[in-house]
Amino acid sequence: MPYSxxxxxxxxxxxxDTGIYKFNPANIDKKLYxxxxxxxxxxxxxxxxxxxxxxxxxxxxxxxxxxGFEVFHPMGFDAFGLPAENYxxxxxxxxxxxxxxxxxxxxxxxxxxxxxxxxxxxIKTCTPDYYKWTQWLFLQLYKSGLAYRKKAPVNWCPxxxxxxxxxxxxxxxxxxxxxxxxKRNLTQWFFKITAYAQELLDKLDTIDWPxxxxxxxxxxxxxxxxxxxxxxxxxxxxxxxxxxxxxDTLYGVTYVVLAPENPLVGEITSAENKAAVENYIRxxxxxxxxxxxxxxxxxxxxxxxxxxxxxITGEKVPIWIADYVLATYxxxxxxxxxxxxxRDYTFAKKYNLxxxxxxxxxxxxxxxxxxxxxxxxxxxxxxxxxxxxDAKLAxxxxxxxxxxxxxxxxxxxxxxxxxxxxYWGTPIPIVYCDHCGEVAIPEKxxxxxxxxxxxxxxxxxxxLKKSDKFMxxxxxxxxxxxxxxxxxxxxxxxxxxxxxxxxxxxxxDKAFDTQWINKLLPVDKYVGGAExxxxxxxxARFITKxxxxxxxxxxxxxxxSLVHQGTILGPDGNRMSKxxxxxxxxxxxxxxxxxxxxxxxxxxxxxxxxxxxWSDDSIKAICRFAGRVERLVDSLIEQRxxxxxxxxxxxxxxxNYVRHMAIKGATQDTERFQFNTAISRCMELVNALFxxxxxxxxxxxxxxxxxxxxxxxxxxxxAPHFTEELWEQLxxxxxxxxxxxxxxxxxxxxxxxxEIAVQINGTLRGIIEISAxxxxxxxxxxxxxxxxxxxxxxxxxxxxxxxxxxxxVNIVAK
RNA sequence: GCGGAUGUGGCGGAAUUGGCAGACGUGCUGGAUUUAGGUUCCAGUGGGCGACCGUGCAGGUUCAAGUCCUGUCAUCCGCACCA
Numbered sequence: 001m002p003y004s005x006x007x008x009x010x011x012x013x014x015x016x017d018t019g020i021y022k023f024n025p026a027n028i029d030k031k032l033y034x035x036x037x038x039x040x041x042x043x044x045x046x047x048x049x050x051x052x053x054x055x056x057x058x059x060x061x062x063x064x065x066x067x068g069f070e071v072f073h074p075m076g077f078d079a080f081g082l083p084a085e086n087y088x089x090x091x092x093x094x095x096x097x098x099x100x101x102x103x104x105x106x107x108x109x110x111x112x113x114x115x116x117x118x119x120x121x122x123i124k125t126c127t128p129d130y131y132k133w134t135q136w137l138f139l140q141l142y143k144s145g146l147a148y149r150k151k152a153p154v155n156w157c158p159x160x161x162x163x164x165x166x167x168x169x170x171x172x173x174x175x176x177x178x179x180x181x182x183k184r185n186l187t188q189w190f191f192k193i194t195a196y197a198q199e200l201l202d203k204l205d206t207i208d209w210p211x212x213x214x215x216x217x218x219x220x221x222x223x224x225x226x227x228x229x230x231x232x233x234x235x236x237x238x239x240x241x242x243x244x245x246x247x248d249t250l251y252g253v254t255y256v257v258l259a260p261e262n263p264l265v266g267e268i269t270s271a272e273n274k275a276a277v278e279n280y281i282r283x284x285x286x287x288x289x290x291x292x293x294x295x296x297x298x299x300x301x302x303x304x305x306x307x308x309x310x311x312i313t314g315e316k317v318p319i320w321i322a323d324y325v326l327a328t329y330x331x332x333x334x335x336x337x338x339x340x341x342x343r344d345y346t347f348a349k350k351y352n353l354x355x356x357x358x359x360x361x362x363x364x365x366x367x368x369x370x371x372x373x374x375x376x377x378x379x380x381x382x383x384x385x386x387x388x389x390d391a392k393l394a395x396x397x398x399x400x401x402x403x404x405x406x407x408x409x410x411x412x413x414x415x416x417x418x419x420x421x422x423y424w425g426t427p428i429p430i431v432y433c434d435h436c437g438e439v440a441i442p443e444k445x446x447x448x449x450x451x452x453x454x455x456x457x458x459x460x461x462x463x464l465k466k467s468d469k470f471m472x473x474x475x476x477x478x479x480x481x482x483x484x485x486x487x488x489x490x491x492x493x494x495x496x497x498x499x500x501x502x503x504x505x506x507x508x509d510k511a512f513d514t515q516w517i518n519k520l521l522p523v524d525k526y527v528g529g530a531e532x533x534x535x536x537x538x539x540a541r542f543i544t545k546x547x548x549x550x551x552x553x554x555x556x557x558x559x560x561s562l563v564h565q566g567t568i569l570g571p572d573g574n575r576m577s578k579x580x581x582x583x584x585x586x587x588x589x590x591x592x593x594x595x596x597x598x599x600x601x602x603x604x605x606x607x608x609x610x611x612x613x614w615s616d617d618s619i620k621a622i623c624r625f626a627g628r629v630e631r632l633v634d635s636l637i638e639q640r641x642x643x644x645x646x647x648x649x650x651x652x653x654x655x656n657y658v659r660h661m662a663i664k665g666a667t668q669d670t671e672r673f674q675f676n677t678a679i680s681r682c683m684e685l686v687n688a689l690f691x692x693x694x695x696x697x698x699x700x701x702x703x704x705x706x707x708x709x710x711x712x713x714x715x716x717x718x719a720p721h722f723t724e725e726l727w728e729q730l731x732x733x734x735x736x737x738x739x740x741x742x743x744x745x746x747x748x749x750x751x752x753x754x755e756i757a758v759q760i761n762g763t764l765r766g767i768i769e770i771s772a773x774x775x776x777x778x779x780x781x782x783x784x785x786x787x788x789x790x791x792x793x794x795x796x797x798x799x800x801x802x803x804x805x806x807x808x809v810n811i812v813a814k
Numbered sequence: 815g816c817g818g819a820u821g822u823g824g825c826g827g828a829a830u831u832g833g834c835a836g837a838c839g840u841g842c843u844g845g846a847u848u849u850a851g852g853u854u855c856c857a858g859u860g861g862g863c864g865a866c867c868g869u870g871c872a873g874g875u876u877c878a879a880g881u882c883c884u885g886u887c888a889u890c891c892g893c894a895c896c897a
Binding site: 211212215216219220222224226242243244245246257299323324325326328329330331333334335336337341342343344410411412530533534604605606607610612613615617618620621622624625627628631664665668676677679680681682683684687690694 | 817818819820825826827828829830837838839840841853854855856891892893895896897
C-alpha cells in the first residue's frame with residue numbers, strides 16, 4: 001500500500017507498543033543526549049516552527065541511534081508564564097486548567113509527529129513535583145549567597161494599578177489601558193549571575209556553538225578593562241569612584257557627572273540647587289529605559305552646586321547630574337573629559353563647561369576635538385609625551401600609590417532579577433518573620449504549594465498577597481507568625497535547569513542524582529531558536545556553573561553543541577501571523593500527505609539554519625521522490641528471482657560510485673544539520689538506481705538490493721514511517737531503526753573515483769600536484785603518466801581527489 | 815552610530831573550504847507511454863550564432879577565486895549614551 005497518513009498510525013502504535021525509543025540506562029557508555037528547547041503549551045496546534053525544530057532534530061537523533069548511540073531524547077513543557085494568566089484574566093478560566101488541557105492536546109500532536117521522544121521522562125514545570133525542585137534550586141543559591149534581595153524599579157501602570165513586564169510596555173505606555181507607565185521601587189530577589197561573568201565569557205571558547213550566538217553572549221556580558229578612580233567632594237566628607245577606560249585622559253577632566261539615581265546626589269546638592277536637581281530627578285523617573293537610552297536624545301543635566309577634587313591636580317571641578325550616566329553601569333559616576341569623548345564634548349558645549357586637550361594624535365597634527373582616538377599625552381605634567389596606552393597604566397600606578405585608584409574590569413552584565421509579581425509561577429520558598437527576619441523554608445517542607453483558589457485580577461498587588469491562607473504561615477525557625485514572599489519566580493528559572501531534571505525525572509528524594517547526571521549530561525546536541533541566545537542560554541549556563549560549585553554536578557557547560565533552526569516564513573515571505581493570514585497549518589499537509597512527506601519537505605526545501613518562505617511546489621517534489629523509492633522497491637521485489645550476475649563489472653561501477661558518494665554525503669550532511677543536501681544525495685542515488693534498473697539488462701542483483709537497502713536507510717531519518725513500511729515489504733525484520741547505519745569506505749571511494757576517471761578518460765592527464773610547502777610556492781602543473789600516478793599514489797595518504805565530470809583534475813596528498 | 819551575517823539562473827538552493835560554478839529540486843521546452851487529461855519515463859534548459867562572458871559593484875593576490883585581501887553598495891539581524 002502506498003505511503004499515507006494511515007501508515008503513520010500503524011507504525012506509531014507499533015513503536016509505542018514495543019518501546020523502541022526508550023532510553024536504556026545499561027548503555028550509558030554510548031549515551032547521546034539530544035535535546036530541543038521545550039515549548040510553551042499555548043492553546044493552538046503545533047505550528048510549522050515546532051515541526052521544523054522537533055521533526056528534523058529527530059531525524060538527526062534517528063541517524064545517531066542507527067549509528068549505535070544510546071540516544072536520550074526527552075520532551076516536556078515550559079508551563080508557567082504570563083500568557084495563561086492573561087488568558088485567565090480575560091476569560092476566567094484558571095491558568096492551571098487551561099495549561100493542563102493545552103499540554104494534553106500538544107502531547108497528542110507531538111506523538112502524531114512520530115518522533116523518538118522518550119515520554120517516560122516528560123516534565124511539566126507547573127506541577128509540584130517539578131517546581132518543588134525549582135524551589136530547592138532557589139534555596140541552594142540562597143544558601144550560597146547567590147540569591148539576595150534589593151530594591152529595584154518595576155514598570156508600573158498607575159491606572160491598572162499593576163506591575164508590567166517589559167514586553168507589556170509599548171512606547172512607554174501600558175499595553176492594556178495606554179496610560180503612561182512609571183517606575184516603582186520594590187524589594188525583589190536577584191541571582192548573582194555577575195559572579196560568573198568571567199567564566200561565562202571564557203568558557204564560550206570550549207563549546208561548539210554558532211559564532212553569532214557566542215558574540216551575542218560576549219556583548220551581553222560586556223567586559224571592559226579600565227580603572228576605578230576615587231574623587232573627594234570638596235568641603236565635604238563625601239567621596240565617590242568613577243570607572244573609566246581612558247585613565248590616560250585623567251588630566252583632561254573638567255567636570256564629573258553622577259547618575260540622577262545615585263544616592264550621593266541628595267547628600268551633596270547645595271541648598272540653592274536643590275529644587276532644580278529634584279525636579280530633574282523627577283523628570284528622569286518618568287522616562288522609560290528605552291527613551292532614556294536613546295542615542296538621538298539631546299543630553300541634559302543640572303549642576304549640583306558642589307565640586308569634586310581632581311585626584312592628581314587637586315583642582316576643583318563641578319559635579320553635575322545627567323541622565324546619560326547610567327546608575328547600573330560601572331559606579332554610576334563618570335569623569336568627564338570633553339576634549340576626548342563625544343558625549344562629554346556635546347554636554348560641555350551645551351552647558352559651557354571647560355574643555356581641555358590632553359591628547360594629541362601621534363602624527364603631530366593634534367586632531368580635531370573631540371579627539372577620541374589614542375595618541376600622545378600633553379598638558380599632563382610628568383606624563384607629557386607618553387603614549388595613551390602606556391599612560392593608562394602609568395597614571396593608575398601613580399594613583400595606586402596614593403590609594404586613589406586601581407585597575408578594574410567592569411561588566412555590562414547585571415544580576416538576574418527573578419521576582420515576578422504574578423500568580424502563575426513558582427512560589428518563592430522564603431518567609432518573613434517578625435522575630436527571625438528572612439527565613440528559608442527547610443528543604444524537607446518543600447514544595448511551597450501554589451494555591452489554586454486565588455483572585456488574580458490585576459489590582460496593584462501580587463495576586464498571592466491577597467490569599468490569607470497562603471500568606472499567613474508559621475516561621476520554620478521560631479514557630480511564630482510569619483508571612484510568605486508574595487512573588488513568584490521568573491519562568492526562566494524553571495527553564496534554566498529542566499535539562500537536568502529530564503535525566504532523573506521520577507526522583508522524589510532529590511532534584512536529580514548527582515552521579516547519574518554526571519554520566520548522562522552534558523547535553524550533546526541542543527536545538528532551538530536563536531531568540532534565546534542571550535537570556536535562556538546564559539541563565540542555563542550560569543545555573544550549571546553554580547550547581548557545579550555547590551557540588552551537585554561536575555561539568556562546566558550544559559550544552560556542548562548548539563544549533564539554531566531558521567524561521568519558516570509564510571508564502572508571501574513575511575513572518576507567519578494570524579493577522580496577516582499567511583499561516584501554514586501543518587495538520588492539513590500531514591493529513592493529506594503524511595507526516596514523513598511534510599518533514600522531508602521541511603528538510604529539503606530550506607537551509608536549516610536560514611529557513612525561508614514556504615512553497616507548495618517542492619512538497620510535490622518530495623511526493624514524487626517517495627513514489628520513485630516505492631517503485632524501486634517494487635522493481636526489486638519483482639526481479640528477486642531473476643537470473644543475475646555476482647561479479648562486479650563495468651556496468652556496476654557508476655552505481656557503486658554514486659552509492660558511496662551518497663552514503664558519505666548524506667551521513668556528513670545529516671550530521672551537520674544540512675538536511676537539504678543530505679536529501680539531495682538520496683535523490684541522486686535514486687536517479688542512479690533508475691538508470692541502472694533501466695539500462696543494465698543482466699544485473700548484479702546483490703548490488704542492486706544492497707544499494708536500495710542503503711538508500712532506504714539513508715532516507716529513514718526523514719521518513720521513519722515510510723521506510724519502516726518498505727522495510728517490512730522487503731521482508732526484513734522489525735525495525736529498520738534497530739539496523740546499523742550504512743558505512744562508507746573512504747579508501748574505496750578514492751579508488752573508485754580514480755578508476756572511473758581512468759575508465760572514462762583512458763589516461764590520467766593534467767594532474768596538478770600541489771607541493772607541500774605551498775606558502776611561497778610556484779605551484780606546479782605537471783602532466784603525469786599513468787605509471788607516475790601509480791607511484792605518486794603509492795604509500796601516500798590521499799586527502800582528496802578532485803574529479804569533475806569524469807575527468808581527474810587533481811589528487812591532493814596529505 | 816557600532817558590531818555581525820548575507821548577496822550565485824525565472825524560483826528554492828548546491829559547490830568536498832582555493833580546483834572546469836549552477837549539484838538536487840522546481841519551473842519551462844521537446845519527446846515517449848496513455849483514448850484523452852492526470853500520472854509516469856527520457857532528453858534539453860545561465861547568457862551569447864560564435865571565439866567567449868558570467869557568483870551585487872570596483873580593484874588586488876594566485877597556475878587556479880563564488881571562496882582569500884582592499885574599497886564600495888544593498889538587504890537582514892544583534893547592540894545601542896557601557897564611561
